[in-house]
Amino acid sequence: MSENHVYPIKPEIEKHAYITAEKYDRLYKESIENPDTFWADKAKIIDWIKPFTKVKNVSFHEKDFHIKWFEDGSLNVCYNCVDRHLPKRKDQVAILWEGNNPKDARKITYGELYEEVCLFANALKKLGIKKGDRVTIYLPMIPELTFAILACARIGAIHSVVFAGFSASALASRIDDSESKLVVTTNFGHRGEKEIPLKATVDEALTLTTKQTIEKVLVMGKKATGLDPRDVVFEDLSKDLPKECPCEEMNAEDPLFILYTSGSTGLPKGVMHTSGGYLVYAALTHKYIFDYHEGDIYWCTADIGWVTGHSYIVYGPLANGATTLMFEGIPTYPTPARFWEVIDKYQVNIFYTAPTAIRALMREGDAHVKGTSRKSLRILGSVGEPLNVEAWEWYYHVVGNGQCPIVDTWWQTETGGILMTPLPGAMPLKPGTVAKPFFGIKPALYDDQGHEIQGPGEGSLVLLESWPGQMRGVFNSPGRFFITYFSTFPGVYLTGDGARRDSDGYYSITGRMDDVINVSGHRLGTAEIESALNFHDQVAESAVVGIPDDIKGQGICSFVLLKADQKAHENIAKELIQLVNEHIGPIAKPDKIYIVPGLPKTRSGKIMRRILRNLAAGKIKEVG
Ligand code: WT7
Numbered sequence: 001m002s003e004n005h006v007y008p009i010k011p012e013i014e015k016h017a018y019i020t021a022e023k024y025d026r027l028y029k030e031s032i033e034n035p036d037t038f039w040a041d042k043a044k045i046i047d048w049i050k051p052f053t054k055v056k057n058v059s060f061h062e063k064d065f066h067i068k069w070f071e072d073g074s075l076n077v078c079y080n081c082v083d084r085h086l087p088k089r090k091d092q093v094a095i096l097w098e099g100n101n102p103k104d105a106r107k108i109t110y111g112e113l114y115e116e117v118c119l120f121a122n123a124l125k126k127l128g129i130k131k132g133d134r135v136t137i138y139l140p141m142i143p144e145l146t147f148a149i150l151a152c153a154r155i156g157a158i159h160s161v162v163f164a165g166f167s168a169s170a171l172a173s174r175i176d177d178s179e180s181k182l183v184v185t186t187n188f189g190h191r192g193e194k195e196i197p198l199k200a201t202v203d204e205a206l207t208l209t210t211k212q213t214i215e216k217v218l219v220m221g222k223k224a225t226g227l228d229p230r231d232v233v234f235e236d237l238s239k240d241l242p243k244e245c246p247c248e249e250m251n252a253e254d255p256l257f258i259l260y261t262s263g264s265t266g267l268p269k270g271v272m273h274t275s276g277g278y279l280v281y282a283a284l285t286h287k288y289i290f291d292y293h294e295g296d297i298y299w300c301t302a303d304i305g306w307v308t309g310h311s312y313i314v315y316g317p318l319a320n321g322a323t324t325l326m327f328e329g330i331p332t333y334p335t336p337a338r339f340w341e342v343i344d345k346y347q348v349n350i351f352y353t354a355p356t357a358i359r360a361l362m363r364e365g366d367a368h369v370k371g372t373s374r375k376s377l378r379i380l381g382s383v384g385e386p387l388n389v390e391a392w393e394w395y396y397h398v399v400g401n402g403q404c405p406i407v408d409t410w411w412q413t414e415t416g417g418i419l420m421t422p423l424p425g426a427m428p429l430k431p432g433t434v435a436k437p438f439f440g441i442k443p444a445l446y447d448d449q450g451h452e453i454q455g456p457g458e459g460s461l462v463l464l465e466s467w468p469g470q471m472r473g474v475f476n477s478p479g480r481f482f483i484t485y486f487s488t489f490p491g492v493y494l495t496g497d498g499a500r501r502d503s504d505g506y507y508s509i510t511g512r513m514d515d516v517i518n519v520s521g522h523r524l525g526t527a528e529i530e531s532a533l534n535f536h537d538q539v540a541e542s543a544v545v546g547i548p549d550d551i552k553g554q555g556i557c558s559f560v561l562l563k564a565d566q567k568a569h570e571n572i573a574k575e576l577i578q579l580v581n582e583h584i585g586p587i588a589k590p591d592k593i594y595i596v597p598g599l600p601k602t603r604s605g606k607i608m609r610r611i612l613r614n615l616a617a618g619k620i621k622e623v624g
Contacts, residue, residue, distance in 0.1 A: 004389055007396070007429040013378070013405055017291050017425020024426035024436075031439040032465070038440065039468060043070060043276075045283045046319060047084050049249050050074040052276070058466040060491050065482055068253055069277035069468045076247035077256055077279050078154035081318035082117055083247065085110045093323045096297070097143050098342055100190040100329035108143055110321075113150075116143070118245040120151035123238045127182055127216050131156030131248055134258065136180040136214075138171060138202055140164050140189030141328040144220045144234075145304050146314055148184050153256060153275075156248035160258040160270070163305025164189050164196065167585040168204035174260050175205060177270055177476055179213045186220040192333035199224060206230075252276025258475045259307055261413040262525035263484060264496070264515035270475030271307075271413050278416050279319055281469025285417040285438060286316030289407055290350045290379055291424050297376070299325035300352040301339070306522075307413040308383055311469075312352060316417070331357045336364035340372035340399070352381035352409075355391055356520040359551045362394045369398050379424055381407045384521030385553040386509055392431035410434040410509050412495065413523070414485070416469030419443075420507055433506040440467045445501060450489045453501075460513055461499040462492040515609065517546035517554050522587045524556070526609075529590070532583035533558060533576055538566045543599050543607045547592070547616045555591035557616040561599055568595050592616070 014020055019027070031038040036055040043052070052073030059066055085092075090111040097106040108116070129135060135157050139145040145161070152159040160178045162171050175183065183206075189196040202217055217231045227233070250256075256275045260268040286292055298317055302308035304326075317324040325346060331339050339361065343351060361368070380400050387395070387408045396406055405424040411417060420443065422435035429435070437443050444452050445459035453459045470493070474480040488494045498510040512518065515526045526544040533542040540563040549555035560576065562568060569575065573593050580588050600608040614620050 004431050007405075007431075009425060009428055010403075010405060013291070014425040016293070017423070019288050019291075019423045019426045021426045024423055027439055028437070032442055035440055035465070039069070039280070042284055042439075043280045043468075045287070046075065046080045046276075046279050048073050048075045048276075052252060056466065060466070060486050060493065062482065062486070062490070065486065067466055067470055067472055069466075070252040070280070073252045073276055074249050075252065075276055075279070076154065076250055077275050077315070078117060078150045079247045080279060081150060081153070081315060082110065082114050085321045086114060089321050092321070094318060095143055095146060096323060096325040096346055098325065098327045098329070098346075100192070100333065102334065102338075102341075104328075106143060113147075115243040116147045117150045117154060118243050119238050119241055120147045121154040121245040122241040123218070123234060124151055124155055124157060124182070125245070126237060126241065127218065127232065129155065129157050129182060132158065132255075133182075134158045134160055134178040134180040136171075136175050136178060136183045137161045138164055138183055138185045138198060139220065140186065140191075140196070140198065141303060141326055142186070142220070143326065144186070146326065149257075149304070149310075149314055150318075154245060154247050156250055156254065158255045158257060160260070161305055161310070162260070163303060164198055165305070165585050165587055167582055168201045169208055169583050170585055171201060171205040172208035173267060174270075175214060176209050176211045177260075177267070178258055179211060179476075181213060181215050182218060183214055184218045184220065187222065187224050190328060192330050203228070250275045253472070255472075257310065259310065259413055261307075262516060262523050262528060264525060265527050266525075268525070268528070269477070269480060269484070271471045272473045272475045273416050273469070274472050277468030277470070279315060281417040281467060282311040282316035283319035285469075286312060286322075287320055288423060289409065289418055289421050289438070290352070290381065292317070292320055292322055292350065294321075296322065296349045296378075297325065297346055298322050298350045298352075299327070299343070299346070299348045300381075301327055301331070301357065302352075302354070302383075307416070311417050331361055332364070335368065336361055337368040337371060340369050340374055343374055343377060344372050347376040349376055350379045350381070351377055352383065354384040354521040355382055355387045356385065356552055358382065358387070358391045358395050358399075362391060362398075363551065366398050374399065374401065377404050379407065380404045381409055383409045383411070383418075385518045386511065387432070389432045396431070405429055408434050410507070414471045415467075416471065419463070419467070430502075430506055433502070433508045435506050440465065443499070443507065444492070445499060446489055446492075456501055456503045458498065458500040458510065460489075461495045461497045461507075461509070462489055463495065464492050466493075517544075517556065519546075519549075519554050519556060519587065520552045524584070524588050528584060529556065529558065529580060529588050532580045532588070533560060535579050535583065536572070536576055538562050538569065538572065539576075540564070541599060543609065543612055544590070545609055545613045545616050547613075549591070556588065557592040557594070557612075558590045559594050559596045559599060559612060561596055
């Protein structure tokens with residue numbers, strides 16, 4: 001990264017902020033030296049049924065591997081996100097819903113949210129869902145998605161939200177792995193001009209599952225025709241159910257949800273988060289990093305199908321009693337001014353989006369932005385992939401009019417919440433960096449041999465200490481958690497990312513060091529895409545690598561080796577894309593497909609991906 005401009009802390013932001021520079025230094029030191037005292041105090045951000053007496057109980061070492069926080073405390077996550085706000089905020093809007101079509105909008109107060117969630121929880125109970133049962137949720141960005149999530153948390157069921165862009169086959173493997181009893185869906189989703197059939201995809205998925213654990217399909221929205229006896233229409237089921245439902249008392253370490261994410265090998269992993277530590281971490285990071293204050297209108301544009309939506313549309317903001325905006329549509333529909341118009345419409349103060357959206361809108365030109373006011377904005381955020389300096393500057397100057405600090409937040413599905421970011425009232429901003437660790441986070445850079453790099457340098461980013469929001473396991477596969485994250489460098493958590501640290505201790509994320517690629521902030525394993533390509537009857541082997549892409553961050557490049565004596569069908573590219581669509585979904589569509597006569601391999605037979613990456617990026621010149 002070049003020597004960039006540094007933007008000093010803004011006095012008006014500093015005046016308002018919970019965390020100033022002095023406070024950051026003091027609290028950070030305390031959080032590292034005395035995690036038990038620090039977190040015992042910060043855990044008061046949520047309400048406990050039975051207060052904990054133990055705070056941190058962690059070992060990252062193989063002999064005695066365990067991660068527990070607040071282990072003898074009990075709570076209910078839904079109570080914290082809904083019920084406890086009723087005395088003060090019954091009539092305050094909890095969810096501002098903006099539809100795909102600008103004419104569609106809904107406002108749901110905390111009082112209404114309470115009734116909707118209780119009704120949903122009673123519907124789940126009526127379908128026989130009990131504490132510990134898994135519920136797969138395959139819904140678009142409609143308020144019912146949040147009701148479903150919170151209803152699960154209320155009765156102690158474990159939700160597994162599957163992004164509604166995944167294919168039937170991807171949905172089926174997630175249903176099987178989680179052994180869900182119920183799928184919640186609706187007939188269609190809406191994105192721009194497209195109508196996406198969801199119920200039909202669920203029906204197809206259920207023909208592909210191998211375990212047959214699903215007992216019922218709960219269908220939200222208007223009545224569907226031609227329903228299977230397995231289908232239950234929510235409207236019918238809930239007609240006579242009460243709008244009150246008690247909260248289940250959950251231990252801090254009881255699972256709250258599973259969320260599947262791609263790794264470098266094998267099928268996506270069911271990342272499991274538990275109740276107490278996760279909620280404390282989501283709430284605290286939301287409050288301090290976005291400097292959330294009572295009355296702020298907060299908008300995170302992510303889809304709830306990803307962890308960003310779980311932690312920073314639903315759990316963090318609602319635990320803090322915030323007004324959280326939920327947007328069904330896409331940034332460019334009906335025009336590329338949509339984000340900025342929505343900001344003006346609701347007077348949004350805090351706006352959190354992804355680099356891919358920022359770059360795509362930057363390309364559309366400034367006029368779409370400048371036609372709106374955006375005066376309400378105070379803090380801007382970014383997440384999901386590196387925010388390059390050019391896009392940072394545009395976001396800062398054009399979208400934020402030079403008035404709003406940008407929090408570039410680095411974290412992962414596994415981390416539950418943000419781990420590195422600037423705190424807007426505490427740190428000068430350096431474009432292209434994610435600044436410093438949040439409280440309790442102890443990052444380090446390792447070289448290939450596992451030696452810690454001191455001072456400025458670049459290496460593999462690891463975390464030396466646990467934090468409350470850390471994942472607790474891979475669902476259904478206990479050994480995989482340790483092997484994936486703790487076996488490369490003993491005693492520390494391996495993030496899989498590379499990072500650089502400058503002389504001020506600011507970090508920049510350089511990208512994944514494993515076989516994971518990040519396309520428009522969507523995380524994909526190259527092995528998954530290869531496995532889809534290999535289903536083609538002509539394909540012997542394939543190798544997928546990421547290539548730089550100006551908008552998406554990375555694109556997907558695939559090298560395909562045909563079986564001996566095969567000549568490629570005329571339509572092979574189409575057929576291969578179709579296979580990826582079927583097995584994963586349109587988000588994993590290869591940008592480039594090369595049919596090659598061979599793949600470069602090491603003597604032990606491993607594909608040399610670095611060579612392919614350089615070749616794909618045009619870094620290797622053809623000779624001869
Ligand atoms: C990977 C995690 C965490 C929410 C969304 C993605 C990359 C994430 C940043 C950032 C550079 C980032 C990393 C990370 N990443 N945020 N601010 N700067 N890279 O969650 O799907 O689990 O992906 O996204 O490579 O490991 P995820």
